[in-house]
Amino acid sequence: MTDAIRFLLNGEARVVEGLDPTTTVLEYLRGRERLCGTKEGCAEGDCGACTVVVAEPDDNGALTYKAVNSCIRFLPTLDGKQLITVEGLKGADDALHPAQQAMVDCHASQCGYCTPGFVMSLFALRHTNPSPSREDILQALAGNLCRCTGYRPIIEAATRMYDSGSGNAFDAPTRQTAGRMGQFDRLVGLRYEANGHEFIAPRSLDELTAVLKQHPQAHILAGGTDFGLFVTKQHRRFDRLIYLGEVAELRTVTESTTHVELGAGATWSAVLPLLDRHWPSFGELIRRFASPPIRNSATLGGNIANASPIGDGPPPLIALGASVLLLGPDGERELPLDAFFHDYRRTDRRPGEIVALIRLPLPVPGSEFAVYKVSKRLDQDISAVCGAFALRLQNGLVAEARLAFGGMAATPKRARLAENALVGRPWNAATVEAAAVALARDFTPLDDMRASARYRTLTATNLLRRFHLETTGAANARIAYG
Numbered sequence: 001m002t003d004a005i006r007f008l009l010n011g012e013a014r015v016v017e018g019l020d021p022t023t024t025v026l027e028y029l030r031g032r033e034r035l036c037g038t039k040e041g042c043a044e045g046d047c048g049a050c051t052v053v054v055a056e057p058d059d060n061g062a063l064t065y066k067a068v069n070s071c072i073r074f075l076p077t078l079d080g081k082q083l084i085t086v087e088g089l090k091g092a093d094d095a096l097h098p099a100q101q102a103m104v105d106c107h108a109s110q111c112g113y114c115t116p117g118f119v120m121s122l123f124a125l126r127h128t129n130p131s132p133s134r135e136d137i138l139q140a141l142a143g144n145l146c147r148c149t150g151y152r153p154i155i156e157a158a159t160r161m162y163d164s165g166s167g168n169a170f171d172a173p174t175r176q177t178a179g180r181m182g183q184f185d186r187l188v189g190l191r192y193e194a195n196g197h198e199f200i201a202p203r204s205l206d207e208l209t210a211v212l213k214q215h216p217q218a219h220i221l222a223g224g225t226d227f228g229l230f231v232t233k234q235h236r237r238f239d240r241l242i243y244l245g246e247v248a249e250l251r252t253v254t255e256s257t258t259h260v261e262l263g264a265g266a267t268w269s270a271v272l273p274l275l276d277r278h279w280p281s282f283g284e285l286i287r288r289f290a291s292p293p294i295r296n297s298a299t300l301g302g303n304i305a306n307a308s309p310i311g312d313g314p315p316p317l318i319a320l321g322a323s324v325l326l327l328g329p330d331g332e333r334e335l336p337l338d339a340f341f342h343d344y345r346r347t348d349r350r351p352g353e354i355v356a357l358i359r360l361p362l363p364v365p366g367s368e369f370a371v372y373k374v375s376k377r378l379d380q381d382i383s384a385v386c387g388a389f390a391l392r393l394q395n396g397l398v399a400e401a402r403l404a405f406g407g408m409a410a411t412p413k414r415a416r417l418a419e420n421a422l423v424g425r426p427w428n429a430a431t432v433e434a435a436a437v438a439l440a441r442d443f444t445p446l447d448d449m450r451a452s453a454r455y456r457t458l459t460a461t462n463l464l465r466r467f468h469l470e471t472t473g474a475a476n477a478r479i480a481y482g
């Protein structure tokens with residue numbers, strides 16, 4: 001017996017059966033619904049041509065709108081939600097939505113291939129931010145590529161769409177729509193099966209634990225921003241997926257006087273305000289992590305479990321002294337995050353275990369922290385090197401040092417020799433130079449398409465110097481380094 005997938009497509013209810021659980025939302029829209037406004041460019045979350053919006057009620061019953069990439073989003077993850085596509089934006093009187101009208105008025109489209117994706121990103125911006133700054137607009141569009149028009153008129157459209165005030169179909173009756181979505185409520189999680197492939201979406205930690213015990217070999221799906229590519233690029237098929245996105249406990253973010261606890265199912269978008277508050281440089285890094293549609297889906301747990309040597313989350317988390325809580329059939333266990341990574345894509349995770357929580361100590365007096373991402377492009381690019389630096393200074397001496405890097409080894413990794421060269425010494429240019437020599441011995445990086453080994457080593461040592469400059473003051477630094 002299989003459940004059907006139920007959701008609102010624009011304003012209409014849909015009940016879907018018989019499609020493989022890894023059917024992407026984009027395939028469904030274009031193939032089954034013949035809604036071809038949503039385009040396929042890259043099929044890997046990079047170009048934004050496929051952007052759609054997913055709406056869900058928040059705790060107060062109002063709808064939240066999130067732009068996502070439909071090319072790497074699996075259809076069953078829409079269960080209980082509303083999917084909004086470019087075809088659904090027009091009002092009852094056929095009036096264009098302000099985002100569409102502004103694109104027309106500003107001549108912000110030529111070939112039009114990218115245009116529906118831009119419109120959907122603008123739509124999400126308009127309904128989540130009542131008065132965006134230019135920086136907010138650039139951020140909102142960071143995941144959309146246009147090869148014809150150029151961005152100036154599109155950015156102008158982003159400003160102009162606010163001129164028309166309210167009056168579009170999405171300004172008022174969102175509570176009514178949220179109410180309609182109540183018809184999809186489930187007491188227990190979705191169990192969907194098609195073509196012999198199963199998709200299980202537990203709704204609580206208890207349900208999840210039972211499912212993990214029953215199926216320890218099942219594949220885990222969170223935001224799907226890595227996983228989606230296993231399907232669209234590697235053409236893999238999966239017998240059984242356990243989806244974490246409906247387990248509210250995994251998304252919880254809590255803060256005590258000494259620690260923050262970040263649920264592994266929290267998205268990077270959701271934790272960004274907290275990171276900004278405690279570690280602004282970490283927030284800055286995450287604003288350069290992919291694009292808003294990716295960050296709206298991508299989770300912390302997925303970034304850690306994926307164990308990419310160039311993942312951006314692990315270096316700052318390791319430098320800040322994070323520990324990771326694993327939950328499995330035999331209960332919970334906690335270990336320092338740096339001990340979680342064994343070798344290239346090999347971790348301490350056992351069958352049936354998931355990454356459940358990340359625990360981070362809050363800054364204490366005397367602590368300094370910064371993380372830097374070096375990549376070829378500012379937005380939507382993978383790091384060549386990511387360097388994170390955390391120190392505790394006491395009476396001018398380095399009392400503790402944790403330096404962690406991505407892109408320098410087969411795993412995210414601490415620079416132990418450099419750390420040893422810092423601890424107990426004054427935080428000055430001479431100490432930093434000695435630590436830079438040690439840092440060059442900590443790693444034997446690879447040459448690849450992103451950077452040469454020599455570039456990586458030079459960059460890592462220069463990032464250490466930069467950290468010193470920023471924590472001691474630029475004038476000081478000019479004297480120190482000439």
Ligand SMILES: Cc1cc2nc3c(=O)[nH]c(=O)nc-3n(C[C@H](O)[C@H](O)[C@H](O)COP(=O)(O)OP(=O)(O)OC[C@H]3O[C@@H](n4cnc5c(N)ncnc54)[C@H](O)[C@@H]3O)c2cc1C
Pocket residue numbers: 044045046219220221222223224225226227228244264265288289290291294297298299300301302303304305306310311312313353354355356380381382383
């Ligand atoms: C266009 C694009 C740009 C990107 N840019 C960046 C970037 O700038 N920096 C960066 O670091 N990454 C980037 N990524 C990679 C990706 O977005 C992140 O790694 C993301 O955090 C993965 O989280 P997810 O929830 O989507 O994981 P998923 O894709 O759902 O899963 C990833 C892997 O982890 C496993 N998994 C997921 N959650 C858990 C869990 N809780 N416990 C155990 N196993 C789990 C899955 O089985 C899978 O093997 C990018 C990806 C795309 C498509």
Ligand code: FES
Pocket residue numbers: 039040041042043044045046047048049050051069070071072
């Ligand atoms: S098709 Fe390029 S981001 Fe989806």
Ligand code: FES
Pocket residue numbers: 108109110111112113114115145146147148149
């Ligand atoms: S209008 Fe052609 S790619 Fe943007």
